[in-house]
Amino acid sequence: MSDGLDPRRVAARAYSLVLKQHKTIESALHRDPGFAAMSDRDRGFARAIVSTTFRRLGQTRLVLNKFLARPIEENAAPIQAILLTGAAQLLWMGVPPHAAVSSAVSLADEDDKSRRLKGLVNAVLRKVDREGGAIAGATAPQENLPEWLVQSWRTAYGPGQLSKIANALLETPPLDLTVKIPSEREHWAAELGATILPNGTLRRASITDLTTLPGFAEGAWWAQDAAAALPAQLLRVKPGETIVDLCAAPGGKTMQLAAMGAKVIAVDVSEQRMKRVSENLQRTGLEAELVVDDGRTWRPDNRVDAVLLDAPCTATGTLRRHPEGAWIKRPEDVAKLQSLQFELIKSAIRMIKPGGRLIVCTCSLQPQEGEALANTISNYESLAPFAITRTELTDLAESVTKGGFMRVTPAVWRSHGGMDGFFIARFSKRA
Ligand SMILES: C[S@@+](CC[C@H](N)C(=O)[O-])C[C@H]1O[C@@H](n2cnc3c(N)ncnc32)[C@H](O)[C@@H]1O
Numbered sequence: 001m002s003d004g005l006d007p008r009r010v011a012a013r014a015y016s017l018v019l020k021q022h023k024t025i026e027s028a029l030h031r032d033p034g035f036a037a038m039s040d041r042d043r044g045f046a047r048a049i050v051s052t053t054f055r056r057l058g059q060t061r062l063v064l065n066k067f068l069a070r071p072i073e074e075n076a077a078p079i080q081a082i083l084l085t086g087a088a089q090l091l092w093m094g095v096p097p098h099a100a101v102s103s104a105v106s107l108a109d110e111d112d113k114s115r116r117l118k119g120l121v122n123a124v125l126r127k128v129d130r131e132g133g134a135i136a137g138a139t140a141p142q143e144n145l146p147e148w149l150v151q152s153w154r155t156a157y158g159p160g161q162l163s164k165i166a167n168a169l170l171e172t173p174p175l176d177l178t179v180k181i182p183s184e185r186e187h188w189a190a191e192l193g194a195t196i197l198p199n200g201t202l203r204r205a206s207i208t209d210l211t212t213l214p215g216f217a218e219g220a221w222w223a224q225d226a227a228a229a230l231p232a233q234l235l236r237v238k239p240g241e242t243i244v245d246l247c248a249a250p251g252g253k254t255m256q257l258a259a260m261g262a263k264v265i266a267v268d269v270s271e272q273r274m275k276r277v278s279e280n281l282q283r284t285g286l287e288a289e290l291v292v293d294d295g296r297t298w299r300p301d302n303r304v305d306a307v308l309l310d311a312p313c314t315a316t317g318t319l320r321r322h323p324e325g326a327w328i329k330r331p332e333d334v335a336k337l338q339s340l341q342f343e344l345i346k347s348a349i350r351m352i353k354p355g356g357r358l359i360v361c362t363c364s365l366q367p368q369e370g371e372a373l374a375n376t377i378s379n380y381e382s383l384a385p386f387a388i389t390r391t392e393l394t395d396l397a398e399s400v401t402k403g404g405f406m407r408v409t410p411a412v413w414r415s416h417g418g419m420d421g422f423f424i425a426r427f428s429k430r431a
Pocket residue numbers: 228246247248249250251252253254267268269270273293294295296310311312313
């Protein structure tokens with residue numbers, strides 16, 4: 001039986017690896033041989049510790065800094081990881097102090113560079129346990145975001161929305177599923193103990209091992225955040241149309257479009273990620289043509305009825321699901337990705353027949369990857385506006401912008417448990 005040290009060791013190492021190598025939490029955990037060797041329960045605990053540490057990083061640092069002569073830094077040193085993961089357990093996870101403190105001291109003792117600091121780990125974490133709650137209570141959720149994101153969101157959405165988004169990001173996200181056959185939604189909602197959101201997405205309160213859930217093996221549904229389901233719903237697909245899903249992997253939108261009766265050509269530059277599309281199609285019994293190629297240069301044999309471009313982006317809309325993203329993305333990534341997005345859009349336009357449709361979307365909250373992008377391409381001669389209307393999707397009227405685009409943030413549908421941030425623009429190609 002585990003004494004709880006293994007998951008804490010794996011969590012502290014994963015924290016360091018994420019920061020050092022800019023890995024996601026999931027890939028950092030899976031790289032650790034200790035992770036595979038643990039029970040499901042311990043794996044879940046390790047994942048919860050490292051996710052909570054990133055989700056609450058700013059507030060946790062502020063608390064620790066009250067008790068340290070030198071402030072905690074944004075680096076991957078084992079001692080930082082031990083203190084932060086230990087304090088996160090005490091402050092945000094309700095872990096009993098003896099377990100969190102004594103295991104942090106043991107982890108310090110195991111590491112050559114941290115060993116001499118184990119007395120400090122003990123003293124500081126005991127203070128965090130006694131006095132940390134009150135200090136944390138006086139800090140604001142937006143402390144958990146790097147300054148460049150705070151500034152960008154304050155300018156784009158205003159201080160009130162910034163605060164609502166920062167609050168929404170504190171919550172662990174629900175499990176959202178798209179059902180393959182819409183008439184079966186009620187059946188699967190009952191089977192899965194899920195609610196049905198206004199756009200038809202099924203929602204379960206917490207994420208779990210998908211493979212154990214009813215309907216997984218027969219491919220009745222796939223995991224897809226409610227916001228990520230909106231772009232395909234706005235494409236107004238008619239059965240039999242040919243649609244290019246550009247930047248398709250892992251295939252959530254490919255499956256939606258195929259389930260709507262479209263002939264889908266799914267294009268992605270990553271062979272590795274395209275394997276996921278193939279597995280997903282196989283499991284759900286849906287069909288699509290798969291093309292591994294660069295969307296900037298690839299062309300279909302004949303021009304198509306529509307392109308759905310879900311462009312690579314900073315993904316700052318998905319921080320609820322990937323809280324580490326706030327700390328591994330840099331402001332300079334925004335401009336780099338924006339220029340790739342423009343190249344992909346220009347290429348997508350050339351794939352579409354006159355009168356066809358284009359959806360451009362990103363899971364980013366950065367206006368450069370949303371509103372600014374759409375405003376610029378609105379001036380392209382080859383594109384005509386095809387505004388999204390306020391009544392088109394249930395309960396999302398407030399998310400339609402003046403320009404006829406859709407902007408959702410994690411603060412939308414708060415009473416249902418929120419959604420990822422997304423930006424969606426729709427155009428038609430001039431004849
Ligand atoms: C946001 S993800 C797509 C998610 C997907 N549409 C879904 O719903 O499951 C972006 C994808 O763009 C792909 N990508 C990046 N650069 C690309 C390029 N130049 N051409 C084609 N695909 C590209 C990445 O491999 C990644 O799979």
